Every structure is written in structure tokens, then in C-alpha cells.
Amino acid sequence: MASTASSQTIKPIVAGNWKMNGARASLATLAAIGEGVGSQLASKVDVMICPPAPLVFAAATACEKLPMTIGAQDCHAEESGAHTGDTSAEMLADCGAVAVIVGHSERRADHGERDADVKAKAEAAYRAGLVAIVCVGETRAQREAGEEIAVVSDQLAESLPDAATAANTIVAYEPVWAIGTGLTPTANDVAAMHKVMRDRLTARFGNEGASMRLLYGGSVKPGNAAELMGIDHVNGALVGGASLKAEDFLGIISAYA
Numbered sequence: 001m002a003s004t005a006s007s008q009t010i011k012p013i014v015a016g017n018w019k020m021n022g023a024r025a026s027l028a029t030l031a032a033i034g035e036g037v038g039s040q041l042a043s044k045v046d047v048m049i050c051p052p053a054p055l056v057f058a059a060a061t062a063c064e065k066l067p068m069t070i071g072a073q074d075c076h077a078e079e080s081g082a083h084t085g086d087t088s089a090e091m092l093a094d095c096g097a098v099a100v101i102v103g104h105s106e107r108r109a110d111h112g113e114r115d116a117d118v119k120a121k122a123e124a125a126y127r128a129g130l131v132a133i134v135c136v137g138e139t140r141a142q143r144e145a146g147e148e149i150a151v152v153s154d155q156l157a158e159s160l161p162d163a164a165t166a167a168n169t170i171v172a173y174e175p176v177w178a179i180g181t182g183l184t185p186t187a188n189d190v191a192a193m194h195k196v197m198r199d200r201l202t203a204r205f206g207n208e209g210a211s212m213r214l215l216y217g218g219s220v221k222p223g224n225a226a227e228l229m230g231i232d233h234v235n236g237a238l239v240g241g242a243s244l245k246a247e248d249f250l251g252i253i254s255a256y257a
């Protein structure tokens, strides 16, 4: 039977998702974040920024001497081929990315991505040596219908490959209604969801599931980060808007100071 690793034994990660924001000038933000994190904080928490694809190479190069890493926001499931406009996981790895977000609700909504697509993209990430940051989360209508646990459990079951491990996978719970709205679930609601996710992952993956990092995402700000990051089985955050300004992002990271 799997052991029950506690959140305290899992090194947290705060990842910033810049979404479709930023330009080469934004790379100065990386330097400010890196300098603000410093080696002492970096020993307690991993820090990552996921810029738009055109910035991945320059960002990864800029971060070579900073205590942080670069991820990407999406990848195609295949390694190469006739897929105009798409980017493979191998290309992202070649540019210096160490991770890729898959299954973000904006991809699911805007591009019709289903759990099977997300799973294929996570497998592509593994193939390329990238960590897959797999996003799950219910809509407002699903929460109001009391379906959030079932929805997220199904997404977890169908989106995660059998090859998922604590080293190659991070799960991000992002209630769709909390993204960019300033709304967040109560601490009790986050705790309940993360406990369910931990239980599901441990049941399926054993020790790997017990020690997989589980992030909360959705309107994380400096003012609520300490409370959210202090919840059991919350091993960090996936941050959107507040990752665009170094001061705000550092304010969130400092929840681990």
C-alpha cells in the first residue's frame, strides 16, 4: 500500500503562466524575478515562468544563471509533421523549456481540447523529457450543480497517462470560474478538492501519486497566496495575471519565505 507523503515533504513550485502576453522587453521581468528570489528562497520553492512560445528560447537563455526555469504553455502531441502553426514538445525542449502546460481550460474552451488530447500532449511531454503540468478544473455551472468533484476526478482519470510520475507530472487544479476573475474558492473548498485529488492519484499511482505536486490556480495574488499555499496538499501555484509583474509574482513566491 502506498505511503501518504505529506505536503511538507514535497518541494513546492510557483509557476507563472504569461498566457498571450509579453514581448522581448518582458525578459527584464525574468531578471527581476530571479534576483528577487535569490538562492535562499530558491532552496525552499521552485520558480518557473511559462512565456508565449516565441519567447521560450530567449527566456530559457536568460534564466541559465537565474534560480528559475522556463516552461511552455502548450504542445502538439506529435514530434513533427504537417501541422501548421503548431509546436512540438521536442521543439520546446530544444529551446530550453523544462516543462509544458497541457489541458489549460483556455485551451479546452478555445480549441476544443478533450481529455484524450490532453493525455496525448502529456505523453508527448514525457517523450521529449519535459514535465507535463496537467490542468483540471470545473466550470461555474458544474460547481453550482455540485459536480466539481466528479468533473475533476474524471479529468484526472482521463487526462493523466499511465506513465505519470511525481518527477514528470504536476497537476494544477484551476476552477474555471476563478481564473482572471478575482474570485477564489474558500480554503475549505480548495482543501476538499486537493484531498480528493491526492486520494485519486495515490490510489492509481501509489507513492508517485502521493508525492506528485498539486498546484492551485485561479486569482492567486500576493494577498491570498499565504492562505492558499498553506492548505494541505497544495504544493504551489499556477499564476496567471499576477505573474506578469515581478513585484506581484515575488509577493506570491514569498509565501514560502
Ligand SMILES: O=C[C@H](O)COP(=O)(O)O
Residues within 6 Å of the ligand: 017, 104, 174, 178, 179, 180, 181, 182, 217, 218, 219, 220, 238, 239, 240, 241, 242
Ligand atoms: O494558468 C493560470 C491560471 O489560468 C490563473 O490565471 P489568473 O491567476 O490570472 O487567475
